Amino acid sequence: MNYGPFKVILGLVFFVTTFSYSQAVIEDNQQLFNDFTYRQGSVYRTASGKPGPEYWQNSADYKIEATLDDQKQTITGKLSLMYTNNSPEDLDFVWLYLEQNRFTLNSRGTLTTPVEGNRYNGDVDGGYTISNLSAKVNKGVSTKSLINDTRMQVFFDEPLQGKGGKATISMDFVYKIPVKGMDRMGRLDTQNGTIYSIAQWYPRVAVFDDVVGWNVEPYLGAGEFYCDYGNYEYAITVPFDHIVVGSGELVNPEEVLTKTQRDRLNDASKSDKTVFIISPEEVGQKTTRLKNSGSSTWRFKMENTRDVAFASSKGFIWDAAKINLANGKKSLAQSVYPIESNGSNAWSRSTEYTKASIEYYSQTYFQYPYPTAINVASEVGGMEYPGVSFCSWKSTRDDLWGVTDHEFGHNWFPMIVGSNERRYAWMDEGFNTFINYYSTNAFNKGEYSSSNRPIRSIIRYLNWEHREGIDVYPDVSGSMNLAYVGYYKPAVGLIVLREYILGPERFDNAFQSYIKTWAYKHPQPNDFFNHMENVAGENLSWYWKGWFYGNKNIDIAVTDVKKETGGYSIILTNETDFPMPVLLNVTYADGSSEMIDLPVEIWQKGDQWAHFLPTSKIIQRVEFDPKKQVPDVNVLNDVWVNTEN
Template sequence: MKKIVSRAIVVLLLWPLLGIGQEVVKNNQQDFDPIMYRQGSAYRAASGEPGPEYWQNEADYKIDVSLNDVTHTISGEIKLTYTNNSPQDLDYIWLYLSQNRFKKESRGTLTTPIQGNRYSGDTDKGYTISDLKAKIGRSEALNSYIITDTRMQVTLDKPIPANGGVATISMNFSYEIPESGMDRMGQQKTKNGIIYSLAQWYPRVAVYDDVKGWNTEPYLGAGEFYCEYGDFDYKITVPYNHIVAGSGKLLNEKEVMTKTQINRMRQAEKSQKSVYIITPEEVTDYANTRPKQEGTITWHFAMENTRDVAFASSKAFVWDAAKIELASENKCVAQSVYPIEVSGNDAWGRSTEYTKAAIEHYSNKWFEYPYSNAVNVASNVGGMEYPGLSFCKVTAKTNGLWGVTNHEFGHNWFPMIVGSNERLYPWMDEGFNSFINTYAHLEFNNGEYKGNARKPRANLTYFSKKTREGINTYPDIVDTRNLGNTAYYKPALGLYMLREYILGPERFDYAFRTYIKNWAYKHPQPSDFFNTIENAAGENLNWFWRGWFYGNGNIDLAITGAHKQNGGYIISLSNLGEIPMPVHMKILFEDGTNKTLVMPVEIWHRGDTWNYFYKTDKEIKSIQIDPERLIPDINSANDSWPSNSSGN
């Protein structure tokens, strides 16, 4: 016993000396560390789903407005019923007045470059607000209000009680409709009249959530929207000869449509092919296609559990529709409205076919479409989405019209069903949507427009630019020349790599569907997405979130050699980029056979080089990294061995 103790003492005394001259082994743990605070709470579980005490406030709207096509104005009244489900009493409410973006002194106008950009627009418009009232229950509660740029704060003289208290805010509002509405709304002149595309057209409550409280980022242009869910009941009064297409269900078709049109709509609701409600020949035949012949007419719509509504109005519309097939057999109709000039089969004559196909694809693959209609509007807008309704460029044709229609209706899943914050995280909106668009492109009409699907290595020049920016750059801060990559292409490519290269379709699809199901009609944060995918797929992906979504580095895997040894080959690999990745290799043998081998991402835990002994009694002819070209490796020259065996 004494000898054992003595030897232990000697070892302990010599221990510091034994380490002299030895260097600390550097590892790559920093690449695999968590990227943000992702611990669960009562509101948001660590599994990525809403927690047991998750809450969300509700905003219900009743709106009644008139459109004047002589003065090009909207005027009317709104009543917002706001339910405070949060655990805090609220002393004030913030609303967005997005039409104030079209003032010469707005923050958006003042931060637009002299040469302009996509988000340039009119600067002589904006809201007129009057007769504002507020109540808590039945008691008058307005203290004061102040308008700051695109936001309005309504201060109450007593708070809205927590856990279910209700306030109502009402006001009259009016504005002149912009001609150029920042590629989100506006006016399109046609030979038979103006098409008015109306969005951000009413005062909207801002979101109060458990992460930031009130979300009050100003509306500058590139950053889109973050809206509360609720029920909408809205009426649009227009000249008698106008047709109105709106989000949601038309409640008074007998008042605004003729018997012939109603019968055609019933036929369309059962038809797989487009059925005209108003034919090209009937566009200006108001006497036979309008239930009134003078004055105005009111179209009444309603939509439940939605974050927004939009509409279009014109006397120039051709109108057609067809049935959307859903697994649940819920009644749903695809519709299109467009001017006669673009009614050909190479253009908007196929719009309803495109709309129907997109909705059916996303419903079958990810989550069923919840609304009763999907309406595509030919517009001055290049492409912009709203719940159940999209504005797409009037001049779009063939694959261009399919592409924009597919994209805008894909947005019904992100961010209409899954209600992420577009102002801060456009990648959770544009990127996720661009990802699901890829598979719709490949499927539609047996691949008619599969060329619209971008390939992983189609844009390598961007990844080598010094001016590139990361996905996590806010949309109003990012260089507009980079926005297409930071918000759309790069995050979409990230999900594509997760599905096709890292996790595989089965694991990814289950996890992604779980995310949609968990956060349908709710407000997820980036951490909720990361946690959901990791939990449902059973994979720690810190290294990927850090490198691809919250970094600005590149992927550069390399094979540096394959040396024959007894019983096989030593294959030498290097990670020359900033992002670790699994390594897919295709080994081709001299006898013409081949073998696929996948090295896990963990080979890069302790360094950027790795040797693997591959047992074989065959002669290896060549080895190719990423043979299917599923990742945007910036240097394909080092992807093969021997170096001249690349399959590029």
């Protein structure tokens, strides 16, 4: 083909086009709507936000025997775990977390704690002593390991084969139980005995995934956990006069509970009202124990869980009530707390709160999978583990409801939906704070209703010059910022997405589908973004970029209203680079009003938009976001008022 004439014509077109626009380049806002990360799918994770056809994750099954010594204040244990390598590659080693090593003088967490301290202060006289290590693959046995801070690398004599290879790792361990365990675990002295809240108490395997391989971020403080799923059998030996509660099912009640206590637990399993297992008057009484000396061993099991925790004390009040689930299934809400926490406005309502919280989330999002839900009054302000929560023994009224509801909400994020808390606090704390908003409004006909406060209350933070983005890792975030970037800002972002952008029906379909799709799996941020978009049917890149992966603010202004032939032009301005759909309430001089709903696409071509409203009436007032559903940082420009009429 002869391209000569075509080249001449093309050259003339280019010259004319270039000349015509050399003085006025049209700018648009396309960059605000483009994808902000590499969000294409793979065989492991699809573009629709689902696990791919070759998605895999490894698993670890644990058998643990541990003894709590209340004289030496130690935990001594024997651990045996079966690790299954479902990945497509062979492994020469595995990494384990030794999180008790955080409580040493030279740990990274201690050395990165500010001089003035913070919530994550911890004891510095603890840490693991590990012995009798054995790592078996087939016939090969290795005792080689390397410990660095809160990580332990265990080597194999021969590679652990991919696609189903199994290794058995065993070891003995001992450590001192910290008094101050970074507000996640520890010891509380009460008038009837010490309450031991025990977590991060055994060496556990780090996650090996298709995203970064081994997840080996050190345990510093704010960053929480990322765990594989598996089955647990664990036995806790304690002094004879202790009561132990733990994750999962107590499998030997006849060996540790009196007949009266077993009968009361049976009554509680059928009762919507709280039933005492050990009443306040019975605390410390010999009649509440099967033995008068020595020790007792409490045995528990839990299936398909990412962790287990427990609490032990001789000073517990203990009560319980049934949790009603779908299809006739039940669980058991329980609370243990000291005499100091008893009271009608305090912990005597804990089981009521626990029951209501779990029933709401089970009905609304995904059914609670565990046989028990136990709230422990503790020195810990609030911390969650599968089926067990540690909450402050001082909490009362709405504070006790709030912390109980929040910690049990974590059974959905990240216990069921197993995100990486150490990197993405917003995927568990933020999502959980979001569902807490609705459960609180629903509880007891709004007894502690939060109304619309989250939307408006965050604006002051958004205007703060030292604010940070949601995407900042929790251990990097400033201590003054973490509550906002990890909890409140992502929660507000989801409320806005549900109530203002998508609407409840579209949002709920997508959010519930996300939970069901990623239950007991490991979603990444892009999996959430992709899944929400595909189920809701909306490209939300502009929103993820603006709210979740940026630090910009929303400021939509009603700039002017101009009289035109046949109606009015309403002039809107986006004062920032954060586009939003625009909901307007137009009020006329005769007192009537109407709503105008403009899509986010009005901002694709620029930062100003004129909407023509045909009407013969006189406009008296135009207001953006009349229901105050958007965290707009400048409410002063949200309203235009006709001053001439």
